[in-house]
Amino acid sequence: MRTRDRLRIAIQKSGRLSGPSRQLLAGAGLRFGDDGDQLFQPGRDLPVDLLLVRDDDIPGLIAEGVADLGVVGRNVLEEQALERMDGIGPGPFRSLRELGFGRCRLSLAVPADWDWPGPSRLQGLRIATSYPRLLERWLRERGIVARAVKLSGSVEIAPRLGTADAICDLVSTGATLAANRLREVERVLSSQAVLAAPARPFGDARDGLAAMLLRRLAATSRERV
Ligand code: ATP
Ligand code: ZN
Structure with missing residues (x-):
């Protein structure tokens, strides 16, 4: 597996989840440049980039390693996990955190x-x-x-x-x-929307970046309480 030192997060380009997903990442202090690209927005201050896609494509992009994390409805994530599993054993995805929107x-x-x-x-x-x-x-x-x-x-x-x-x-x-x-x-x-990840750790710098994102999300949700 190729090691990577940037984390790529896929969110819905336009739809019910797109606004709240952007707010969630902004609340965690992530800012993205436009780059004139409809699909890809590089992180401004941190090595965390954004991929803007259809929500149904997010589990597949994670499974193929094109995206590292994704904001997607549990409905879509679980359906596609079952589709990829065909039987018993651990699924291909993990849900790192429930996000409280898209219920x-x-x-x-x-x-x-x-x-x-x-x-x-x-x-x-x-x-x-x-x-x-x-x-x-x-x-x-x-x-x-x-x-x-x-x-x-x-x-x-x-x-x-x-x-x-x-x-x-x-x-x-x-x-x-x-x-x-x-x-x-x-x-x-x-x-509801969840932060989805592959079942296994990345084994490179992306693990640290994902952990940082989770800490920031936990901190901002505590502030809101
Ligand atoms: P895309 O073009 O990205 O495929 P879509 O039409 O599939 O968009 P939306 O209607 O924006 O998607 O819904 C995205 C997600 O929002 C759903 O998969 C679901 O998790 C969540 N959601 C919340 N409330 C509803 C609802 N009433 N109907 C449909 N989806 C809902
Ligand atoms: Zn869809």
Whole structure:
């Protein structure tokens, strides 16, 4: 493995996590230069650089060593960890710290007029989701056989289109579910943004830089209390 003396942190370029991610790093005293680049911003005072990407790309970039750390939802991190694991053993990622923003839940929702005797109601049905691995794990733990239909967007309209019977999607207020005449019935995962890292230490200067970042994050969150 190549040793490196700069730490590269991936954050979402634009979306729900981008503003809070930038604030988090600014609060830890990290400043980044523009460099005229849309994707890469070099650290101004410290050897810590920024990579601006789609949130879904962050776990893969960490797994490939393109990014060292990332700010990403637990939902995305765990789904992609399961995708890369296929079985038992330790996962490819570690979550170093929960960050307290981007809170949401991955929930099952069914048509509003259904009875809900419990999870067994899903037996044999099709469930639309962008998180098939998390859903399949939840179903397996409950001994339910159902089919996860993977959709990358507009999951909530699947029951009306007839492509699925129920959905498993991210919820924060529930307004989207109500607008689509769906009812939240079970929580599959509680999520928030986390600071993600590879499962194993870097073995070079990046370990010290990551430790410094964690100390600064702990100090700023204590100040906020
Ligand atoms: P990108 O273009 O980067 O792929 P996106 O559309 O996938 O963006 P956002 O909608 O910005 O991403 O959501 C990013 C993350 O924000 C989610 O993965 C989740 O962790 C968190 N989040 C918090 N609340 C919600 C919500 N109500 N719906 C969806 N995601 C939410
Ligand atoms: Zn995304």
